[in-house]
Every structure is written in structure tokens, then in C-alpha cells.
Amino acid sequence: MKRNIVLYVGAFELPDCNAAAQRVRANAILLTALGYDVVLIGRSSDPDCPPNKLRRAQHVGIDHDCWEMGHPASQKDWLRYISSVAALDKLIEHEYSGRVHSIICYNFPAVAQFRVRKLARRAGARAMADVTEWYQSLVPTSVAALVKNFDTWFRMRIVNPRMDALITTSRYLTRYYERWFDSLVELPTLIEHDSNNLEGLFATPDGGVKRLYYGGSVIEKRALAKEKEGLKDRIDWVLELLDAVKQEGGEFHFDIYGVAREDYLEVLPYHEPLLQRLRENVCFHGRRPRHELLDAQRCCDFSIFMRSAIRTTLAGFPTKFTESISVGTPVITNALENIEPYMNEGENCERIEYTNLEESVARIKACLALPAAEVLRRKLACRQSAQFHPLRFVEEAAKLFPDQRGSQ
Template sequence: MRRTRWVACVGPFLFPWGEAGSRRVHGLVASLAAAGYDVVVAGGGPEPRVRTPLPGVDGPGSVSHIGLAERPPPTAGPVGSSIQTLVRWGQRTVRWLDAQPTRPSHVLVHGGQAQYMFHLQRWCRRHGVPLIVDVVDWFNGRHVRGGYLGPLHVSMKLALHHYYPRCDGVIVISSYLEDHYRRTGRPLLRVPPTLDVKGLTLDARQTAAGGSSPLTLAYAGNPHGNKKDLLGTVIEAVGRVQRDGARVELRIYGPTVDEVRGLVEGRALPEGVRCLGRLPQAEVASALQAADFTVLVRRPDRATNAGFSTKFCESLASGTPVIANLTSDMGRYLRPDLEGLVCRDHTLAGVTEAFRAAARLSDAQRSVMRQAARSQALESFDYRAYAEPLGRFFRHWD
């Protein structure tokens, strides 16, 4: 069977939306389309059942997607889910690859751990198709189901240290992972989280400075799912600043009220902390734009430094500066008093200090930060900026 110049992007992720990995893959395949590649995304969800064009991507290439149902359905139960993820993961993907009328010129994989990689790597070697892996995390056992000794964490580590280094090429999301995989000698490219920054419409009514008191902060995410975001510390810092007399509102999108209260040991939430529930993806940008700052505080451990927060990039793209402690590569893009405010560390005292500084800013200062945030995102996180580097990287195997 001959190969044609199309890329199969595969993995057990949801697409085009549904999780952090969805946004990551969306940015990569949009860059490849801008570089001239036709990309078919075969995701892990059950839909769509037929290949469907993805709108809103600048060519000359294209992106379409199909669901292979690699992920266990919610009704599978513990036994069924374990069999699917620990034994069968990847089998549907290689059957789909076998069924294509022409082989892809490249296979790009995101996620999947050891079992998925075993099936996929064997298929690519048998058919002479280069396999490029996108690595975005270090997989701390504290953050995954079953803990350090659980089968899921063991599978993740086996993928990180055995299967990923044996791929033909490696794309990484951070400098930490770039340093780690450089020793493999494989072609290597670092690409931060990307999105369609140019195509994101800014609401002038929300992004214009003026009369923006109280200070409005926003958090959007799932602190229980990723176990990285220190939202409890953020809430306590808001309470401290309010006791100083500052007017501060914290809007929390994602977790429920009970989940948020659990982060502060069941205590009553400070006045001005509003839990607004989950947002549809289409409404996230508007919610971020309505805030003076978004807040991202994380413990600076290896898993955090190996990854890179998509929330950070989405905030700057929305023209909303960020209050954060510096982890991963954020220091490349978050300059103090320009794209936001930098907490000296992740402690309650460090976050409170940053909130006090934010409350003292004038509307004019906040407006300058908004402009700097948006400019940084256009330069650093728009998917079009990586079309040429990714295209050149994939041409290693043309």
C-alpha cells in the first residue's frame, strides 16, 4: 500500500473539545494544516462516527476528525474500563489505520500510555510509517487514579521512559521535557500550548478599563481532577485581602459549591467568592474577558514544571492578565507588571501579597496589562506561529 501526504493524529483523547488534551491537539493539527498537511484526527470518543471536516482552520491543508471509541464508556464499570485501558487500548486505532485506502505519511500520537503505544508502535514499524509522539506531562502518581503503585501510573511511566523515547520524533510542551528527551538523540521540537488567538473575538465592553471596582478575579478549571491548582490557597488569600478592606470578587468556573468548600475544609467561603459551575467551551473566553485577572497558583513540583497550563495561554489570548507563581515555562511569557503579576511563591503569604498589589492598580495600569497580555498571546500562542517549525519538523520524514 502506498503512502500519501496526510497525517493521522491519534490517541484516546476527546476531540475537538472536552479536556485539556483536546485543546492541545486542536492547536497542533491546526498548525500542520497551516503548513500544508491534510490531517485526520482519530480521537478516543464515540463521535463522530464518520469523518467530519473541522471548520475554522486556515489552510492550505485541512483537518477532519472521527471518533474511534477507544475510551471506555461511562457505563463500562470498573472491570470493563480496566480491560479496555490496560489490555485493549490502541487495538481499535490500528484497525482503523489498516482500513484506510492509503497509509498516512506520518502518525502523530497524543496520550495513550504503554498499552496504546505498544499496539501503535508495532503497527508503524511494520508499515514503515514514522511515529511522532506529543509529550505534555510527567504523570505524578499523586495525580492519577490508584496512586504511585497503581497500574495506570505504572503504564504512564513505562510510556514515558520506554515507548516515547523510541518514537521517530518527539514534540514536547515544555523546556523541562525538552531537556529530558534531548538525550534520546531523536528529532525534537518544543511547542507550547497553542490556539486560534487571531480568531478570538474580544468584547470591547468587557476589555475596556474603567470603573472596574471591585477587583475581579477568575479561575476556570478542575482542581480535583488535576490536583495541581491550589485553589484553596487562592480562596484564603481573597479572604485575607477582604479583611484588609479591599473589595475583591473571585469567580470560580468548574467545580461545584460543595467541591470548593471541601478545599477550605468545609468552612464558609469568603464574601465575594462565587461558584458559577461548568461553562460551555464557547463561553470560556467571554468569562475570562470579564475579569481583571485570572489566577493560577500551583505547587512547583516536577509534574507541574514538566507540563504547561493551557489556562494560562487562554487567559492571555483573551486579553486578561494573569496572577500566578512561576512554574514550567511561564517565566518566558509572564513578565511582572506587564502580562500580569508574579507571586513570589505558592504560599498563602505570597498569593495574598500579589492580590494586595492587584487591588492597588489603577484602571490605566490594568488596561496596559490587558494589551500586553493579548500581544504576548498573538506572538507566542497562536497556532499559525508554529506552522513553519512544525512543517519543517515533519519534513524530516518526507
């Protein structure tokens, strides 16, 4: 019997409810190009979807087999979620027995992932992990925080090195894990898109006020957010730079999606005077549907974000960088080692650094002064580059399967 099925399992919500879903769908395209049939096994926010039981799902635009289970609704459900693979075992037995080539765990709970490894052995399959994050330890103020810290330690340092192969998303993770693996592939966050579709690209006409965009979650972990280094995205840095830009006569409109003004000030109350100074320039939109964010990003002149060099940011790869370039919008950001190889200044990005206020303010002002034709040229270059289209990484992904392509 042909073993050509790859099960991709994790807490992603299809079709595109979180960044995890976007990565998994893109990686599924890679695996399909290599000759495998991919089965996506994720989560659902539907209250009628039972926790710890899998049901078949269908999503427009996704041709793979899809299964999903509900989010844990009780402490008992949660304990089963982080420790049990009974539902996955049952699915393999009844739907894919004898045909599973590999099981890929996407940022899976450590104990459950360890059991997936054993399950794969019994099924005659390979056990892999797609590792895209390594969070800072939470302040141990609750049992939940202690459990989360243990789960992260156990998964990253004990379970992942014992998998058969690994996918990482950054040099930080690759450096840590490459000592254990021959089959290790580093893939940035990828997004499927039509690079020939240039519809909707827009640059502010000459004489108009250029638009800047940020979309994401400023406050990742409230237990850490009270400390400045706990902020994953440093929009506080961006706002301080833009405040300096305005004081030097620069004009702009900055749309912030994913956080409300009051939530931002709850964590960074000392920015109240700054936001007051920028009240005509900055608009907080809070959480909005993804299609609205994509439209706003496509219609702005530049997206902008900054990150500090902490483990959380170095281990991952910012989806907002991939997404912005893929929709056709150049990025203003600081250069961390995970994205630096993909930065092409003057084409898809402009580099700024919080530690160099004078030069960064000058660079932002220069972006705001660009003619509309130049902004549009850069936007076309971003879109047409197909820099993060999954099919550009097929040869790299093939290293996960050194023996065959879709058969065993």
C-alpha cells in the same frame, strides 16, 4: 504515491470539549502550515458512538478529516482500548493506505502506543508522541490505580524513548527526553485566535470592584486530593492570599469555575471559616459550558491561579495561562519554569509567591487599585501579542521533519 498524511490520535474530544482538543487543533494548524494533511482521531462522549470502532465525524470550524470512537463502556472495552490498535490499523488500510507519513500519539495508553510504533513501521511511517503530562503516582488502593501507575511508568520511561520523534510541552520533559532524540520539539499549549479581534474586552470602571477569575479543575485526583500536594491547582493558596488582601482592606469579586463549593470543602474542610469570611467576595459556579467560561474570562480584570512545583505541574503547560492571555486577560500567578519564559510582568502577568505572603498581598492589592485604562491597556497587549498563536511556532515545529516538508 505522496506521503503527506499525519494521523493525530488520542483521547481528545472535538471540537473543544477538553484541553487536549485545543492543543491538538493548534498543532494541526502547525502541521498544515508545513504541508501535511492532518487527520484527527479522537474520542466521543456520544453514547451511540461505539467503543473501539472508528466512525467519521464532522465539526464546525474544523477542516481536517476527523474520526472518533466512544469511551469504554465495560471492563472488556477498557482493556481493548489500552492495548489494541486494530481500529487504527483498519482505518489506515481502508482510507489512507500508502499515504501516511507519521502517526502522533497524544498521551496514549502505553501498550497501545507501543503497538502504534510497530504499526507505523509496517505502514512505512514515522511514530511520534506528543507528551504533555507526567502524573504523580496514585495511592495504590485499587487495581485501577495499580494499572494506571504501571501505564504511566511504561509509557514515560520505556515507550516514549523508543519513538521516532517527540513533542514535549515543558523544559522538565525536554530535559528528560533530549538524550534519546535529535528530532525533539518543545511546544507550549497553543490556541488559535484572531489577535486583531478586540471585541468584548472589558475593564471594571474606576471606582468599581475588580473581578478575578479562575477556571479549571481544582480536584484532579481524589486519591491524591486528600493530600495537599495532590492538588494540581492551588486555589487554597489563592484564597488564603485573598483572605489576607481583604483583611487589609482590599475589595474584589472572585469567580471560581469548574468546582462547586461543597466539592471544594469536601477536600479542604478546614477552609469553611475562610469561605465564610469571603462569602461576599467569592462565587463558586461549578462546571459550566466552555463558552460561558471564555465570556467570564474575557470580562474579568485578571485571571488568577497558582501551582506547586510537583512533577505533574512541571511536566505540563497550563492551558489556563495560554487561554487567558489569548482571550486578552492578564494573569496573576506564581512563576514555575514552564511558564516563566513567557511571563512579562506589568504586561501579561503579575508574579506572586505563596511563600512571600506580604509581597504577594501587596502585589494583588496593587492590581486591584490599577486604573481601568491601565487594565485595558494590559488586556489589549495580551490579545494583540498573539503570543501563543500556533503560526508563531512553525519554524520550531519544522524540526520534527528535517528531511522534507509534506512529501517523501
